[in-house]
Each structure stands twice: as structure tokens, then as C-alpha cells.
Amino acid sequence: MNAPTEFSHNRRDFLKASGALVVSVAMAGLSADALAQTGSAGKPPLVPGELDSWVAVLKDGSIAAYFGKIDMGHCLDVAIAQIVAEELDVAFERVTVYMGDTATSCNQGGASGSFGISAGAKPLRHAAAEARRILVAAASTHLGVPVGQLAVADGVVSGGGKRISYGELIGGKYFNAKVEWNRKVGNFMDIKVQAKLKSPADYKVVGKPFRRRDVVNKVFGTMDWITEISVPGMVHARVIRPVIAGSVPLKVDDAALRSIGDARVVRASNFLAVVASKEWDAVRAAQALKVEWSAATNPFPVMEKLHDHIRAAKVEKSEQRVKIGDVEGAFRTAARIIEAEYEWPFQSHASMGPACAVADVKKDSATIWTGSQKPHYTRDGVAELIGLPAEQVRGIWVMGPGSYGRNDGGDAALDAAFLSKLTGLPVRVQGMRADGTAWDPKGPASVHRARAALDASGKVIAYEYISKGFSRVNIATNEADPSDSLVGQELGMPLKPVMGYGTPEESYGFANKRLAWETIAPLLARSSPLRTSHLRDPVGPDIHFGSEQFIDELAAAVGEDPVAFRLRYVTAPRDAAVIRAAAAKAGWQSRPSPGPRHAGDILAGRGIAYAQRNGTVVATVAEVEVDRRTGRIWAKKVTVAHDCGIIVNPEGLRYAIEGNVVHGLSRTLMEEVRFDRNSVTSVDWASYPILEIQDAPESIEVALINHPEIAPSGAGEPTIRTIPAAVANAFFDATGIRLRRAPMTPARVLAAIAAASA
Secondary structure, eight states, X not given: OOOGGGOOSOOOOHHHHHOOOOOXXXXXXXXXXXXXXXXXXXXXXXXXXXXXXXXXXXXXXXXXXXXXXXXXXXXXXXXXXXXXXHHHTOOGGGEEEEESBTTTSOOOOSSOTTHHHHTTHXXXXXXXXXXXXXXXXXXXXXXXXXXXXXXXXXXXXXXXXXXXXXXXXXXXXXXXXXXXXXOOOSTTOOEEOSSOOOOGGGOSSTTSOOOOSSHHHHHTTOSOOGGGOXXXXXXXXXXXXXXXXXXXXXXXXXXXXXXXXTOEEEEETTEEEEEESSHHHHHHHHHHOEEEEOOOOOOSOOGGGHHHXXXXXXXXXXXXXXXXXXXXXXXXXXXXXXXXXXXXXXXXXXXXXXXXXXXXXXXXXXXXXXXXXXXXXXXXXXXXXXXXXXXXXXXXXXXXXXXXXXXXXXXXXXXXXXXXXXXTSOXXXXXXXXXXXXXXXXXXXXXXXXXXXXXXXXXXXXXXXXXXXXXXXXXXXXXXXXXXXXXXXXXXXXXXXXXXXXXXXXOBOOSSEEEEEEEEOOSSSXXXXXXXXXXXXXXXXXXXXXXXXXXXXXXXXXXXXXXXXXXXXXXXXXXXXHHHHHHHHHTOOOOOSSOOOOOSSEEEEEEEEEEEETTXXXXXXXXXXXXXXXXXXXXXXXXXXXXXXXXXXXXXXXXXXXXXXXXXXXXXXXXXXXXXXXXXXXXXXXXSOOOOGGGSOSEEEEEEOOOTTSOOOOOSSGGGGXXXXXXXXXXXXXXXXXXXBSSOOHHHHHHHHHHHHO
């Protein structure tokens, strides 16, 4: 398509051209030559329809891949490097993935929905294949050898006794080649190219267990973290938010700040903050500032009555996603009806630290450093908030304290940008521990109603499962619209809530079946510490905590082994294979639950749960010990069978699964947002405990099922949705008692045991 002589432009000296402060973003060896996408004369624009927006051959022949997502510890950057290396026929070690910077990558949606490989890798794969096609064609012209007689090995094209490397062909120059873009922004952005993709049968790099590249830098503290970003002239800020949710500042007395360095108040409408040259002065100023707030409104119910509130609340929106057969008619003819309800709490992201962001807003440009998992959307939200075109705002992702959904990172970024605009200075915003846990968006609380009709033989003839709760998208899943941020709501921007929830994902083939959801209004419409948005696997653990427990309850009601019962009703062959694989890996012995009663203080049990998620199928067996003296549940061993189509990197996949297990256990056993009538009260690790090392499983076993013929479907979230029910089912197997409310805390275990013994 392009001969070597057409690659005439100097390559990718972004630093010299832009003069911007650039921070390496958790990638060893970041070089100016690789920062390609803005600033160089003659450079193709950073748009999805340009091959140069996706891949580059650098001067030394190494490969740069530009990825519009980020990696939160799942080895995603390694998998992308494998895919690019595979299609380009270069060594894996020669590929570096640059990600999370709006100046070097297109908006692929950030980290979202386990789409990193399943969707995010597609344009990179296509671009790498197209780059190889162009390079081989150029080599054919240069060598005078037909394309069909050329071969590529580690970036060297050879044939007819001649050879030339990618670096010699194009190193340090642009492709200047068009590709066809599907016109979608976000997760499903893709391109179409002329090149033919490799067959999985020919893979040499994809499928191998390359190790993560970030561990050494994390262990030795040599990588940059968002909390370490510093800009000349930067001031520190603390945002002041009300102790009583829903109240607004009426009067501010800043007299106490006069003795605290250069600390001063910044206020706009109901947005209130303090800034100072020294961070400690900002902290002291926030504590010393006297604010008169409007009267309390008691926006929240008594916490112990939260789920009663959900049951009684008016349904704002509902959706019946599955309706098969005549459900009501089957219930009328049932020989037996079984019913149950399950309760799930509000949960916090509980990131390892509160969010941090740095913003440098100038008259005609802005740069924002953020730990948000969606820096492109951060850029868009900042641009709208401060009144600049998006192309004049640069968002740079830097590793932060955690994410997995919409945590407080987006709010910190918009707070910093707004303060930078007001002060005319670069501003660093970092919350305190309480800011992160009390004010981050929450995973929604919910109630799940299940019922099933059985005929005289014990066959399930009807099944209904309805979830009712707060919307999972009361505020959007990203910060692209500032009206979804705290600062936007404090400034009075119009609210744009969305109503949505979800239903179980499985293949149980009941003849009459209804799956539906209902959502209710938020407890507080504006600036609420209990506003809800996405938390890891949005509402997946919540829904399946109930649905997979209920399947176990049906198996127990008919005296059937839980694995055999599932296999009797699942209709998808892949689902059945995953359930069998988990049971086999765990050494499952067929029998009904609960198991035989044992004397002693430690009771042991096993439980299984299975689910689908966007094409991925997971089954988990939990083996638990229950201490009847303390109420502690310990998931001693967890076995996971996982089918996500083709496996790009089995080692990285195991990391993702293990992380799901630990996170899922924490949310199942410990995590619950506590609140009173006016505010969130779980604001630290004592009041919002998470799983610690002594509570981690003794072993996590993983059975990976590889389907090279099936496209990858994601692993960042599917496993977590099976953990709560697997543990709850194991608890029942051990004790004969059902716990239908999460988290399954020691206090609730002791109360359940006492009630069963009464």
C-alpha cells in the first residue's frame, strides 16, 4: 500500500513539540519517541481511522501499541502486547503498550465491563495485522521478491535469500494509512482492515503465560502513583462536604484560617473547598473552617429498616427480561410452591486510599492527571465543566488506589479541575479516608424475590425471580457529564438519573420462567453519599447471591445433589461443562445438602454456584469452615472453573480470577455501608472492614477451559458474581441454616445459629 519511500516524516517527538509535563503511567521505559499522537509536524490526526493511532514501529524496530483503556492489575497490557506481537510476527518482548492518555490513544471506554480483551483488543489486533500487511508489501518492493514468497520472523521479512527488518523499512516514521472505523466511541470501537487475521492454529505468542510487567515496580515503589504527581506552582485542596447529607452551606467563617499559612476558602454556589500551598495546611484549614449548614432533613431511613423501605417503595421503572410460557398458570397447578427473599446492602468501593487528582487549567488548555479508570471520559467531563473544547483538554491516567467501577476518582478529578479554573493555579485534590469511603458512589442495596412451582414428582414447572432495588446507574458509569459529579450537583446542574438493574444470567430451561427487575427512587436526589453507580460486576453478585442460593434451595427441597440438580436444568453445553469441571476439580462428592451433622465447634461444608456474564461462564465451589463459637465463616478452599473463549494469557487469567475470589469473599462476608438518618457512618477500616490476609482462602484452585474457536469474552468480573452464593450454599451445607442477607457477618451467623437452636 505504501512503499518505504512514502514514510518520510520524522516520528513522534511529543515532548519537544508540546512542551507539556508528561508523567510515565506505570510502564517501564516510556520514551519520547513512543509518545506519538500529538505535536509532530506532518503527523496523521489522532482519530480511529488512522493506522498510526493504533500502532507504530519505533527507530530501534520495537513496537508501540496505543491502547485506549487502562489496566488495573489484570495483566491486560501483557495480553494486548501478546495480541499485537502475534499479528505483527514480532517477539512479545519487543512490544510496549501505552495506555490511558488521551494524547496518545483513542477513546476505547477505559476499563469497563470485562471488555479489555473481548472488545478492546479488536482494533489493536486489526491494526497490527494491517501494519504487517503494509510492511510485507513494502518489503516486497524493496527486496524485489513477491509477497507470496516472503516470511516474517521477529520483525524481519525474508525471502529469495534477502531480508529486511521492520525497523529498516519504517522505523521512526508514520504509516499514513487509512483504516475503516465503525464510528463507535467507547468499548465497542473497532476498525476494519484489508489484512487477513491469523488463525488460532498458527498462534505462537497468544496462549502463552507471560508474566506481569508491573509487579517489580509496584513492589519496589519505582512506578509513579497519582498521589505523587506534582506540578510547579501547585496548591493543595480539600473539599468540604456536609456532615448532614443534603444540607448546604449558609455561612462560612474563615477567621481560623488566618493563622494557617496561606490557606483560603474557595466557594461557588454550594461547592466549598480550602486551598493552600502546603498539604498539611489544607488539611488543617478544612478541619478549622467554621461552616453553618442548612437544617437536617433526615433523608435516609433507619438502617435496620432499609430493606423494608425497598420493599415498600414505589416502583419507578421495571423490565421483564425473560418471559417464557404461562408462569401464573403453572403456579396455579403446582403441587408445591417454594418462596424466598434475599437482601443485599449498599457497598463502597473501599479503594485502598482516597482518590487523588491534579489539574492544571489554563486559558485555552487543561491537563488532568487522574486515577479514574476512564481518563477519556474524565477529559470530556472536565472540558464541559470548565468550558473548553475536549480537544484542548488532556487526560492522563496514573495508577491510583483502586477502581473497579465508578469510585471517587472521577469526583476528585472534576473537583481539581474546577478549583484550578477558579484559582488560576494547578490544584491537587486528595481526600481523607472518610471522604473516600463515605462519599464514593455506592453499589445499590436490593431485595430479591424468588419463587418456584413444583409438580408432584418434584420437577420445577415454573420459576420467577424479581430483583428490586436502587438503580445501578443513578449517576452514570463515568464522569463525562459533570452533572453526575458531586461538584456539578453542588453547582446546581440539572440531574440526569437513569433507572436500571438486571436479572440472572444462566441457562436454566424451566418451561415457565420470568426474570424481571424493578428500581426505586434514590434516597436523596442531589449530592448524596448514597448515590449509586457501578461497582465491580454491577449488581451481578447481588442478583446471583439470591438466584443461585434459590437453586440450591430447590435442590434441597427435592433431596437432590446441588450439582446434579443444576445439570438437570441447564440447557447450554458450555454451562454444563463448566459446572462439571468445577465439581471435578474440587473433588465434589454427590449427595444432597445439608451434609451430615458433626459434633464440635468447627463445621465444614461445600457449596456451588454458577453464572454467565457476557459470554463467559463460571462455576465456583466454596469449601468453608464455620466456627459456631465466634460466627466466623472461613472460605478455606475455593475452586473456580472458567470458560471465557480463547485464552490469551493463562497466567494473567488466573490473576484476574484470584482477584475476583478475594474481592468477592470480602463483599460476601464483611462489606456493608452503614448510615444513620443523615449520613454515612462507615468511614474507615474499623467501621467498613474488608477482607484481610488471615481471612483469605488457604488455596484457590482454577480450571481453565480454553476454546480457541470462540472469541474472548472477558474475565475481570464474571467470577465475582458466583462467590456470594457459593459461600452461602456452603454455609447451609455445613449448618443446615440459610443466610439470605449479605454480608454474612459473625453477628448474623451467631444470631442464625441461636435462632435455629431455639
